[in-house]
Amino acid sequence: MKYFDKILIANRGEIAIRVMRACRELGIDTVAIYSEPDNNALHVKYADEAFCVGEAHPSKSYLNKERICDVARKTGAEAIHPGYGFLAENAEFAKRVEEVGLTFIGPSWKTIEALGSKIGSKRMMRKAGVPVLPGTPEGVTSVDEAKKVAAEIGYPVIVKASAGGGGIGMHIAENEGELEEAIDAGMRIAQSAFGDPTIFVEKYLTKPRHIEIQVLADAKGHTVHLYDRECSIQRRHQKLLEEAPCPIMTPALREQMTASAIAAAKAANYKNAGTVEFLYANGNYYFMEVNTRLQVEHTVTEFVTGIDMVKQQIAIAAGEDLAMDQEDIGIRGHAIECRINAEDPLNNFTADPGKIVRYRSPGGPGIRVDSGIHMGYTIPAHYDSMISKLCALGSDREEAIQRMRRAIYEYVILGVKTTLPLHYAIMHNAHFIAGDTHTHFLQEEHIATSLRRYLHEEEARMQTLAASLRQGKHVAAITAAVDVYIRKNSK
Ligand code: MV4
Numbered sequence: 001m002k003y004f005d006k007i008l009i010a011n012r013g014e015i016a017i018r019v020m021r022a023c024r025e026l027g028i029d030t031v032a033i034y035s036e037p038d039n040n041a042l043h044v045k046y047a048d049e050a051f052c053v054g055e056a057h058p059s060k061s062y063l064n065k066e067r068i069c070d071v072a073r074k075t076g077a078e079a080i081h082p083g084y085g086f087l088a089e090n091a092e093f094a095k096r097v098e099e100v101g102l103t104f105i106g107p108s109w110k111t112i113e114a115l116g117s118k119i120g121s122k123r124m125m126r127k128a129g130v131p132v133l134p135g136t137p138e139g140v141t142s143v144d145e146a147k148k149v150a151a152e153i154g155y156p157v158i159v160k161a162s163a164g165g166g167g168i169g170m171h172i173a174e175n176e177g178e179l180e181e182a183i184d185a186g187m188r189i190a191q192s193a194f195g196d197p198t199i200f201v202e203k204y205l206t207k208p209r210h211i212e213i214q215v216l217a218d219a220k221g222h223t224v225h226l227y228d229r230e231c232s233i234q235r236r237h238q239k240l241l242e243e244a245p246c247p248i249m250t251p252a253l254r255e256q257m258t259a260s261a262i263a264a265a266k267a268a269n270y271k272n273a274g275t276v277e278f279l280y281a282n283g284n285y286y287f288m289e290v291n292t293r294l295q296v297e298h299t300v301t302e303f304v305t306g307i308d309m310v311k312q313q314i315a316i317a318a319g320e321d322l323a324m325d326q327e328d329i330g331i332r333g334h335a336i337e338c339r340i341n342a343e344d345p346l347n348n349f350t351a352d353p354g355k356i357v358r359y360r361s362p363g364g365p366g367i368r369v370d371s372g373i374h375m376g377y378t379i380p381a382h383y384d385s386m387i388s389k390l391c392a393l394g395s396d397r398e399e400a401i402q403r404m405r406r407a408i409y410e411y412v413i414l415g416v417k418t419t420l421p422l423h424y425a426i427m428h429n430a431h432f433i434a435g436d437t438h439t440h441f442l443q444e445e446h447i448a449t450s451l452r453r454y455l456h457e458e459e460a461r462m463q464t465l466a467a468s469l470r471q472g473k474h475v476a477a478i479t480a481a482v483d484v485y486i487r488k489n490s491k
Pocket of ligand 1: 133165166167202203204205206208210232279288439440
C-alpha cells in the first residue's frame, strides 16, 4: 500500500527527513521546500524534488502558505505533511490545503481551531469527563470575580492566556494583590502576543510532572492510544529530554489517563496522530492541552511500541481505517530521547550556530539518531537550535540509561556548543536515575550543583578534542582519543 504517489513536506531539518524516510519506505515520491540559506541542507538532498520558497525569515519561506500550496500543485503532490512547528498547528493553512484540493496530513482544520483555544478546549474536556484544574472556566470577566474564585480554590493560582502557548502570558499569584497585577499583565501580554486579551485563572501546581498520552484516530473515529511519555525535563518551556513510558506510571493511573486521552480525542472529533498533555501532581492528573501534530518526541513511542507513526499518519490521511485495535498495541522496554541543541548549557542555553568541523554519530544496539546535520554543515542562525535527537532503547529503564550514556560517549560534535554535556550529566544524576523529575528539575539548586561537575568534565573532553584539531592532528588521532576516553570512563 502506498496511499499517495507524491507528498510535499512543509518543513526542514530532522523532521523533514523523518517524514521522507517513511515516504521512501512506502514508495511515495517526496517534494522538499527550502529557504535560501537552506539550499545545501540535508532534507533538500534527501528529497526527490526540492523548491526554494523564499528568504531566510520563516515568514518569507517556511510559513509562506500560498507559495507552499503552489509548489504542491505544480509538482503534482497530493498531500502535505507539515512536520512540527511552522504551519503544523495553523488551522488557516490546513483549511487552505483542503481548499486547493490537497490532503493535509493531520486533523481537520476545524479540530485544530477548536483545540487552539485553551478555554474552549478545557470546556470541551470538562464536558467529556476529563479532569481539569479548578478555576475560572469561561475566562476572567472581572477582577472581583477572579478574586472570589481564587479565594475558593486557594492560592497560589496562575493566570494564563486562552490563545497562549509556550508559557507566554503566564503569571503566578500568591495572594490577592499579586492576582490583580497578574490579571493586568496577563491581559496586556495576551493582547500584544496573540491579539486576544482573554485570560483565565486556575489552581497553580508547584512542581508538577508533564505526562502526555499519544493517540491515533482514523477518519471513522476509531481511536487508540500509544501509551504515555514523561516530558518533565525542560527549560523555558522547551523540552530537553523525554522518555516512554513515564517512569512513575502504574497500571491504575495508566488506565485512567489513557481513558481520559481517548475521551478527549473523541470529544474533539479527532483524526490522525495527536497528543493529550496532562499535568500530574500527588496522584492526580489534569488536562492541559491537545497538540494537534506529530511531536518531536514521537521517536520514544515508536521505539517502545514498534509502530511507525508517520506511516500511520499517511494511511489515516489517505482515508484508510486504522489497521490495529487497542489490544494489538503493547510496549516493550524503555526509551529515552535527548534533544541535542546547538546551544551552550553552561551559559543559559544561548544559541551557538556555526560550522560543524567534526561529526561522528553513535550507533550500535538500541540507538536511533534523527538529525539534519553532517560534517562540514553550517547550522543557520535563523531557525530552531535543535540539530539532532539521540534516542536509546533498553529492555528496561536502567539499560536505556546505560545505552544513552554509551551513545553520548560515542557522539562527537565539534565546532558548536551543544547540550550533549548536559545530557551526560543528567544520565549520571541520582534524581534522574531514580525517575524523580518534575518541570522545575533543571532549576533545582542541588540538581544544578551535581550537574555542573559532570558538565565541566564532558565539556573538558570536547575542549581536548577541539585543541587536538587546532594542532592539526589527523582525524584518526581524534577518533583514537575518543576511544581512549570511552574506555577510561565506562565502568
Ligand atoms: C501550569 C503549571 C502549574 N500549574 N498550570 C507551562 C506551559 C503551558 N503549556 C502550561 N504550563 C504550566 N502550566 C498550572 N495550573 C506549570 C506549567 C509549567 C510547565 C508545564 C509543562 C511543562 C513544563 C512547564 C514548565 C513550567 C511551568
